[in-house]
Amino acid sequence: MNRRLNKRVFPANTLFSDILGRAADWSILLFLMAALTVFIFYPLFCLSLKSILIDGRLTLQEYENLFAKNAVPLKHSLFTASLSAVFSTILGILVAMKLSVSRGKRKLFYRAILLMTMVSPPFISSLFYIQLFGRRGWITWRLLGLSINPYNKWGIIAMQSIHFTSLNALFMTGIMEKLDHRIIHAARDLGASSTAAFFQIIVPMLKPAMWGCLILSFVRSLSDFGTPAVIGGRYSTLASEIYMQLIGYAKTEKAAAMNMLLFIPAVLAFISYRFLMKQSDRMLASENGRTGGEFPIRFKGILNLFMNLGVWLFYGMMLLQYFCIFITGFLKSRKGVYSFSLEHVEKIAEFHKSSILRSVEYSFFVAIFGTLFGLLLSYYLERRKVAGKWGWDFLASLPYLLPGTCFGLGYIMAFNRGLLKLTGTAAIIVLNMAFKQLPAITKIGSASLAQIHRRLEDAARDLGAGRLSVIRDVILPNLKTAFVTGFIYNFASSMTTAGAVLFLISARHKVAVYTLFDAINSGEYGVASLISSIIIVITIAVSGGVSLLFAERDEKGSGRKRKQIGGKERVHVSGNQ
Amino acid sequence: MIFSKIVIESSVDCVDHSGTYNAGINTFLWRIIVKKRLLAGMMGIGLAASLMLSGCGNSGNAETETTKAAETTTAATTAAAAETTQAETTKAETTKAEEVSSEPLKVIATSENYVKLFDIFTEEKGIDVELLSMSSGEVLSKVKAEGGTPMADLWFGGGIDAFMSAKEDGLLEQVNFDAAADLAPEYKDADNYWFSKGLTVVGFLVNNDILEEKSLEAPKSWDDLTNPAYKGEILMSNPAISGTNYAVVNALLQAKGEEEGWKYFEALNENVDYFSKRGKDPSEKCVAGEVAVGITYIDNSILKLEEEQNVTVIYPEDGIPFVPEGVAVFKNGSNAEGAKKFIEWLYSSDENLKTLAEIDGKDTVKAVKPNLQGVTLTFDTSTMMEEDLSLFGSKRDDILEKWDAMAGAKAEQ
Numbered sequence: 009m010n011r012r013l014n015k016r017v018f019p020a021n022t023l024f025s026d027i028l029g030r031a032a033d034w035s036i037l038l039f040l041m042a043a044l045t046v047f048i049f050y051p052l053f054c055l056s057l058k059s060i061l062i063d064g065r066l067t068l069q070e071y072e073n074l075f076a077k078n079a080v081p082l083k084h085s086l087f088t089a090s091l092s093a094v095f096s097t098i099l100g101i102l103v104a105m106k107l108s109v110s111r112g113k114r115k116l117f118y119r120a121i122l123l124m125t126m127v128s129p130p131f132i133s134s135l136f137y138i139q140l141f142g143r144r145g146w147i148t149w150r151l152l153g154l155s156i157n158p159y160n161k162w163g164i165i166a167m168q169s170i171h172f173t174s175l176n177a178l179f180m181t182g183i184m185e186k187l188d189h190r191i192i193h194a195a196r197d198l199g200a201s202s203t204a205a206f207f208q209i210i211v212p213m214l215k216p217a218m219w220g221c222l223i224l225s226f227v228r229s230l231s232d233f234g235t236p237a238v239i240g241g242r243y244s245t246l247a248s249e250i251y252m253q254l255i256g257y258a259k260t261e262k263a264a265a266m267n268m269l270l271f272i273p274a275v276l277a278f279i280s281y282r283f284l285m286k287q288s289d290r291m292l293a294s295e296n297g298r299t300g301g302e303f304p305i306r307f308k309g310i311l312n313l314f315m316n317l318g319v320w321l322f323y324g325m326m327l328l329q330y331f332c333i334f335i336t337g338f339l340k341s342r343k344g345v346y347s348f349s350l351e352h353v354e355k356i357a358e359f360h361k362s363s364i365l366r367s368v369e370y371s372f373f374v375a376i377f378g379t380l381f382g383l384l385l386s387y388y389l390e391r392r393k394v395a396g397k398w399g400w401d402f403l404a405s406l407p408y409l410l411p412g413t414c415f416g417l418g419y420i421m422a423f424n425r426g427l428l429k430l431t432g433t434a435a436i437i438v439l440n441m442a443f444k445q446l447p448a449i450t451k452i453g454s455a456s457l458a459q460i461h462r463r464l465e466d467a468a469r470d471l472g473a474g475r476l477s478v479i480r481d482v483i484l485p486n487l488k489t490a491f492v493t494g495f496i497y498n499f500a501s502s503m504t505t506a507g508a509v510l511f512l513i514s515a516r517h518k519v520a521v522y523t524l525f526d527a528i529n530s531g532e533y534g535v536a537s538l539i540s541s542i543i544i545v546i547t548i549a550v551s552g553g554v555s556l557l558f559a560e561r562d563e564k565g566s567g568r569k570r571k572q573i574g575g576k577e578r579v580h581v582s583g584n585q
Numbered sequence: 586m587i588f589s590k591i592v593i594e595s596s597v598d599c600v601d602h603s604g605t606y607n608a609g610i611n612t613f614l615w616r617i618i619v620k621k622r623l624l625a626g627m628m629g630i631g632l633a634a635s636l637m638l639s640g641c642g643n644s645g646n647a648e649t650e651t652t653k654a655a656e657t658t659t660a661a662t663t664a665a666a667a668e669t670t671q672a673e674t675t676k677a678e679t680t681k682a683e684e685v686s687s688e689p690l691k692v693i694a695t696s697e698n699y700v701k702l703f704d705i706f707t708e709e710k711g712i713d714v715e716l717l718s719m720s721s722g723e724v725l726s727k728v729k730a731e732g733g734t735p736m737a738d739l740w741f742g743g744g745i746d747a748f749m750s751a752k753e754d755g756l757l758e759q760v761n762f763d764a765a766a767d768l769a770p771e772y773k774d775a776d777n778y779w780f781s782k783g784l785t786v787v788g789f790l791v792n793n794d795i796l797e798e799k800s801l802e803a804p805k806s807w808d809d810l811t812n813p814a815y816k817g818e819i820l821m822s823n824p825a826i827s828g829t830n831y832a833v834v835n836a837l838l839q840a841k842g843e844e845e846g847w848k849y850f851e852a853l854n855e856n857v858d859y860f861s862k863r864g865k866d867p868s869e870k871c872v873a874g875e876v877a878v879g880i881t882y883i884d885n886s887i888l889k890l891e892e893e894q895n896v897t898v899i900y901p902e903d904g905i906p907f908v909p910e911g912v913a914v915f916k917n918g919s920n921a922e923g924a925k926k927f928i929e930w931l932y933s934s935d936e937n938l939k940t941l942a943e944i945d946g947k948d949t950v951k952a953v954k955p956n957l958q959g960v961t962l963t964f965d966t967s968t969m970m971e972e973d974l975s976l977f978g979s980k981r982d983d984i985l986e987k988w989d990a991m992a993g994a995k996a997e998q
Contacts, residue, residue, distance in 0.1 A: 058730075144874030157817075159859055241859035242992075252862065255722035256825030257985060258750065260730055342893050359697065420730040432691075432736040511727050514736050515691055515715035526718055530696065531865045 029474035051418030059264035070265035089229035095169035100176025102318030159241030274409035337538030367520035371502035378442035379494035382449025408447035412507015456490035689713035695742035738918035744828015748911035749978025781909035784949035818877035832908035885946020904970035
């Protein structure tokens with residue numbers, strides 16, 4: 009990579025190429041902004057317009073008593089979201105602790121399972137929760153002889169907590185391994201017990217990450233409609249009520265207005281997230297911290313007990329769930345007796361093969377172009393002086409805050425006529441997926457950019473590189489790992505996210521996750537399980553493949569210059585420039 | 586060279602990268618003070634403004650137009666529309682639709698199983714068919730949002746209330762054909778905007794194991810269901826989601842009268858833990874043993890459960906509610922002509938209707954077309970409840986609102 013840098017960083021510095029470079033630079037920027045406006049702002053604008061423009065008249069009728077009418081579901085949403093966020097963050101930390109102190113094969117095992125749980129097809133987990141813990145659940149009833157009614161808020165909270173833990177644990181693991189070990193060693197040398205070191209040194213250092221997990225899980229729970237719809241019973245949250253208004257009452261206006269209501273806590277959460285980040289910024293491990301290698305403390309006593317309990321709870325549930333998903337695809341039940349059957353396999357081979365292949369195709373598309381777009385966007389927002397940066401950044405975060413169904417509905421309203429008629433095409437599905445997942449990609453991009461020192465860019469510019477050369481030769485090569493992460497995230501999400509697809513789908517462009525939804529709705533759990541298993545296997549295979557591919561290339565490209573310093577990506581620039 | 590001092594360690598491992606996500610949160614902070622670059626800002630605002638004016642503002646207008654057009658059923662209203670450009674585009678779209686009849690017929694159906702029927706249609710008429718299965722509530726929301734440019738041409742199956750509502754919103758196309766005269770007038774729209782492909786009848790599915798365990802008798806009638814002994818053992822779908830259960834509510838209200846009817850449902854509400862959000866839930870949960878009684882549609886797939894599982898199907902003694910399953914053509918579909926051809930093809934041939942009855946696993950299509958040869962109704966139509974279907978659509982909003990207030994009040998726990 010450095011060889012390439014040396015070669016290309018000195019282009020013929022003619023006036024012509026400079027003008028050309030500037031023009032290209034501006035057109036990229038304009039393209040990014042235009043895309044954000046058209047594919048995020050415009051659909052959401054149409055959706056909100058729908059709530060005030062009824063039968064062609066401007067009216068606020070949907071907003072009258074909106075708050076009073078929806079106070080109960082709103083309260084429920086906030087309650088479940090808060091608890092799910094707290095539980096999933098605690099569980100995430102416990103799992104991350106376990107991962108940090110484990111070594112060798114055991115660590116590999118924990119990691120592998122954790123990565124698998126990142127690929128979680130929608131709805132199916134809730135169904136298995138009922139199958140396992142329902143009133144006639146395999147575990148609660150057949151094994152323990154209990155008859156528990158799981159259709160309530162605790163069902164929702166339990167499901168969401170377990171489900172959100174995967175992502176939180178991944179975040180926390182990354183942070184834990186970044187901790188400056190010297191501080192912990194110092195505390196231990198000064199006589200702190202491992203428990204004291206944990207609570208007085210590690211926990212404060214983890215604070216920003218904890219807040220991050222809490223708030224991200226909170227928002228995620230707010231916009232989750234599937235879990236409450238399947239196991240909430242009478243307990244309805246705002247997201248599930250919106251879903252009901254849409255598919256039950258076909259009241260798009262009301263649903264759009266309720267969306268605005270959901271928007272408030274989500275935006276507040278995001279703003280407070282940023283505020284808190286600022287506060288606890290200093291807690292992060294320093295750039296030159298010594299990390300990697302053996303984790304400096306072992307957890308003891310009660311802490312150890314808690315850690316193991318949490319880890320076993322999480323891994324137990326997850327293994328059980330995935331085991332059930334895999335096995336149910338090959339089972340057939342008759343009068344309560346299960347037997348092995350290939351019936352579902354045949355059905356999938358006959359009917360659903362094309363939709364699965366199509367899903368893979370679309371996901372690749374989103375993974376490649378969506379990720380490049382997101383990384384480019386994060387570069388321009390982070391490093392260039394863009395007018396209204398705050399606004400653009402906020403706009404790019406919006407899709408994360410809203411339920412997928414509403415984002416999909418906005419797309420239908422926005423792109424059903426004229427020049428931008430996209431309804432019924434593959435493009436609308438791919439675009440929706442890409443922009444729905446954009447917030448995560450830009451954040452991955454920003455995080456990686458934070459590690460490419462600004463001085464590196466300046467140096468390249470000083471040496472005569474144009475703006476485009478800087479992007480091409482300095483930024484993009486350094487974002488390679490961010491690209492891989494983004495690619496995997498985009499691919500997995502495109503394969504598994506259901507919300508918007510339910511509305512954007514058309515017969516010619518049916519995707520696997522829709523077939524899954526359809527199979528569940530017609531009660532074909534066997535088929536649904538098998539489709540889920542296939543989705544999981546494909547996603548893991550592709551993620552693994554892409555990681556390996558890029559890992560190898562990287563090895564070849566700059567093998568000699570690499571120096572092993574720890575377990576993560578890091579760029580150090582020496583100070584004597 | 587400074588570049589040789591750059592050390593890049595990049596292990597390609599997902600866990601670590603996600604970690605970097607949070608490490609970079611400081612970079613993710615709001616920056617409030619930004620050097621203004623007017624041009625970029627102006628561009629953004631300009632773009633947004635032009636989009637607002639051109640795009641979805643139109644879809645609002647277009648919708649009112651379609652509604653108006655539906656009321657008068659003439660094209661004159663379109664011409665009368667204030668915005669001439671708008672009228673032009675609509676016109677252009679209609680002519681386009683007429684020209685391109687070679688494109689496939691896009692069908693939204695309640696099940697993929699109908700593929701067999703459409704295959705025969707393709708073979709005989711040379712029109713390719715693309716089938717997508719979707720529940721009627723989703724279809725209605727989607728078509729409403731599409732603002733007059735539907736993604737599909739033919740709507741095949743689903744509770745009639747959704748079809749009635751779609752007709753009212755001007756989303757359906759009139760289909761006139763000779764064989765329509767042979768169809769029973771009570772199961773089709775008077776102005777030929779929708780037809781029925783059969784009837785969904787509603788009954789109970791009971792799980793014998795659970796009944797035995799709780800030493801309960803199987804319920805025989807609707808009135809039995811309010812017996813406190815069944816508390817927590819009955820599952821019914823939310824009538825807003827399930828056309829089948831909307832039929833139950835509407836039919837019982839008609840049979841018992843408004844006042845008595847609502848009293849009945851209040852009592853039933855006491856026995857039902859929650860109303861599920863999926864139409865398939867009651868039968869599935871009953872089979873799984875989650876509840877003893879599920880209020881469900883009855884067709885061959887449910888009857889087959891009697892053989893496969895320890896469950897029994899019960900037709901309530903005090904009357905079987907039913908709901909016609911609609912068939913209609915969407916207005917402005919890209920192949921509306923093909924959809925019309927299909928409807929004519931289906932109802933003009935007894936063979937085709939028989940194929941349909943076979944796929945559906947029921948013979949209620951005989952009720953829809955009484956002179957149909959070779960199909961006999963296997964159950965006594967006199968056990969069906971008397972329903973005034975015209976009240977199905979017109980009262981839907983009122984009934985559901987009242988329902989929501991009643992069932993919703995219990996939600997607050």
